[in-house]
Amino acid sequence: MASEQEKDTHRAVNPGDVISDKPESVEEKAQQLAVDSPDITGxxxxxxxxxxxxxxxxxxxxxxxxxxxxxxxxxxxxxRVDEDGERKWW
Structure with missing residues (x-):
């Protein structure tokens, strides 16, 4: 069986895609980033x-x-729906 460290080393998902097992408040979740890096344009x-x-x-x-x-x-x-239920595109 693989160790916990090996599991983390070979994880195939982005760290921001992982959902924590510990309980977190809405405010704590709102602060988390899935991506925090420069793109190809800088x-x-x-x-x-x-x-x-x-x-x-x-x-x-x-x-x-x-x-x-x-x-x-x-x-x-x-x-994107107004008060009459009509879809609005803006």
């Missing part, structure tokens, strides 16, 4: 690991960019 790119959205009851929820990608897409689609 611009420094930062991509959040979690997207914080407001729930209908007023609570905030942290959605992980990989695990919750479908729900993030649903939230974006809802944001």
């Amino acid at each position: 611009d420094h790119i930062q991509v959040p690991a979690y997207f914080v959205v407001d729930e209908p009851d007023g609570e905030e929820k942290a959605l992980h960019h990989v695990k919750d990608a479908e729900e993030i897409s649903d939230v974006i689609r809802q944001a």
Whole structure:
């Protein structure tokens, strides 16, 4: 069986794609980055690991960019609909 160090050395995912086992607050999750590096143009790119959205009851929820990608897409689609339910593109 591989040691814990070997597992970490051969991990095939980006560190920002890994979901922690420890409980974290929405605020802690909001601070995590999936990507924090320069791109090919030299611009420094930062991509959040979690997207914080407001729930209908007023609570905030942290959605992980990989695990919750479908729900993030649903939230974006809802944001593009006006009060009459008509899709708006801007």
